[in-house]
Amino acid sequence: MKIKRVSEHIWSIKSWVLIPIHVWIVEEEDGVTLVDAGMPFLASGILKFINQLDSGPLKRILLTHGHGDHVGALTKILQENNVPVYAHEIEIPFMEGNQLYPRRKKYEKNVAKGIVQPLQSDEQDRLLSVSGLHPILTPGHSPGHVVYYHEEDQVLLAGDLFTSKRGKLHRPMPMFTGDMKEAVKSSVVVEQLNPKQLEVCHGNTVYQPAKQLDEYMKKMESELLKRIG
Numbered sequence: 368m369k370i371k372r373v374s375e376h377i378w379s380i381k382s383w384v385l386i387p388i389h390v391w392i393v394e395e396e397d398g399v400t401l402v403d404a405g406m407p408f409l410a411s412g413i414l415k416f417i418n419q420l421d422s423g424p425l426k427r428i429l430l431t432h433g434h435g436d437h438v439g440a441l442t443k444i445l446q447e448n449n450v451p452v453y454a455h456e457i458e459i460p461f462m463e464g465n466q467l468y469p470r471r472k473k474y475e476k477n478v479a480k481g482i483v484q485p486l487q488s489d490e491q492d493r494l495l496s497v498s499g500l501h502p503i504l505t506p507g508h509s510p511g512h513v514v515y516y517h518e519e520d521q522v523l524l525a526g527d528l529f530t531s532k533r534g535k536l537h538r539p540m541p542m543f544t545g546d547m548k549e550a551v552k553s554s555v556v557v558e559q560l561n562p563k564q565l566e567v568c569h570g571n572t573v574y575q576p577a578k579q580l581d582e583y584m585k586k587m588e589s590e591l592l593k594r595i596g
């Protein structure tokens with residue numbers, strides 16, 4: 368397990384299962400927010416680091432989506448910390464096993480029913496910020512995939528909206544992506560926000576990602592056209 372300070376308020380915890388897996392710790396005045404929960408074996412390391420950080424208690428867990436490598440440590444963490452867990456309301460029935468993830472043959476019961484609650488929204492259905500993080504719906508990799516933008520640090524925690532290699536944006540893993548065309552469409556959030564840096568679960572930091580977006584989208588459009596052809 369490797370720990371890295373991403374920005375003033377954000378830390379990443381990284382481990383490997385054939386590929387890198389990241390979760391993020393966000394420090395705020397009211398305590399600590401965990402973004403994604405990784406694989407089950409990460410639980411003890413996450414809890415140990417939060418204790419060592421000494422920035423207050425774990426206050427909440429935010430999920431980008433409900434795939435197993437993003438929720439695996441929830442059970443153990445919640446045994447020691449009775450905190451709320453949030454995801455987009457669209458995603459919850461998929462992770463609870465009530466709806467079938469796109470392109471999957473079996474229902475996935477990745478979390479027990481009732482553990483995860485919907486992210487809060489206003490009267491116009493705009494998602495509300497949580498502890499300095501602004502959630503934005505970015506469907507495609509999964510139906511209710513969400514990214515979290517830390518406005519003060521200008522860091523986008525992008526989950527599986529992308530992968531990255533050597534500082535370059537790459538497509539999300541095709542095997543686990545429900546709708547690649549929709550995922551590519553959702554990537555325009557990078558242009559809208561223009562973050563200083565982007566963090567992904569599977570890969571490393573991408574700096575000034577908006578400068579790469581045109582090239583990425585052209586490449587992906589070409590790949591998608593080849594598949595149709």
